[in-house]
Amino acid sequence: MKIFLVAGARPNFMKIAPLVEALKEAKTNNHELHFKLVHTGQHYDEQMSKTFFDDLDLPRPDIDLKIGSGTHAEQTGKIMMAFEALLEKEKPDWVVVVGDVNSTMACAITAKKFGSKVAHVEAGLRSRDWTMPEEINRCVTDVLCDLLFTTDLMASDNLKKEGIDSDRIHFVGNVMIDSLLKHREKALKLRQWDRLHLKAGSYGVLTLHRPSNVDDPNIFQGIVSALEEIQQKLPLVFPVHPRTEKMARSFNLWERMKSWPNFHMMGPLGYIEMLSLTSRAALILTDSGGLQEEAVALGVQCITLRHNTERPITVAVGANKVVGNKPNVIIDSVNEILTGNKKVFNQPDKWDGAAAKRIVDILLNGG
């Protein structure tokens, strides 16, 4: 059996790493098993890509399509063309895609039309927000996949309600949490907060990169005014996505943020550095998808700067509050956490470090 594992952008690498490990282990008893790691090159900066391979003990990709940035259509189209040529040459039996980025959808469509079987890891998540490119990527990918691996039963239900056969859906847990549990100790030992002269438990971690927050100057400016007030009470660490930096500079917000005393801005961090910081944060402020889930596993409260989440399980267990992007609401939510008691939340079922093994067992048994 020949399997392709596809990764393209930063949030894919920590989902692919445990799958590579589980496949390597399975290969020791199964000499018919062959797998290759394909990187589309959607993310290509050292800090958005290569560092993750080092941090996650991921082998270098067997194939790098080196697609790079572009508009959605350009990026998707270029990935599809390059991936199709690769499929013609290699003819894999299975293509495994993860998450919801453009590479996920582009490779799923191409593989299905080519005639390979396709599996989607992290299937069934729905924000019901069709202005998000990721929602389009999720729905298109799920509808055509032969196997759908979900992180929780809400996601499985979403798929069933969309008419997908139950025997294609497998609730396996969360591969991203496999990575987190594996690397947590190393991340704690790094004590990244010391390097920034911060005290464990007394700073917040911020990430911001969604077009809905950073592409509109009024919205971005509103968030920045909330952050200005928050950092006076709680030091904030802000690893900045390249597009966010570009937008902040063009809206003249960059120098303003740089001038605040308790606001620690830096380029994108590696996986272990970021995990180190989030592990000991007082709270996480984010518009990312994955961080909402990592907050649950780390026992850290999360404030999501969006109007919806495709990960409602994080809200259901009490770890996450979805607050939108109005400055007063953001400030009030932070104050609520800072003045309240520390919450303890239950871990979702099967977020236990063994999701990748469950997936590989199902794949090798033909679904």
Ligand code: UD1
């Ligand atoms: C992508 C995903 C998003 C995910 C995010 C995490 C899609 C539709 N979006 O968004 O779901 O949350 O990754 O990071 O797939 N850039 C660089 N260096 C890089 C990559 C990108 O400078 O290595 C800059 C370029 O200006 C590029 C822009 O970031 O045009 C956007 O990159 P792109 O891959 O299109 O989407 P992201 O915003 O990174």
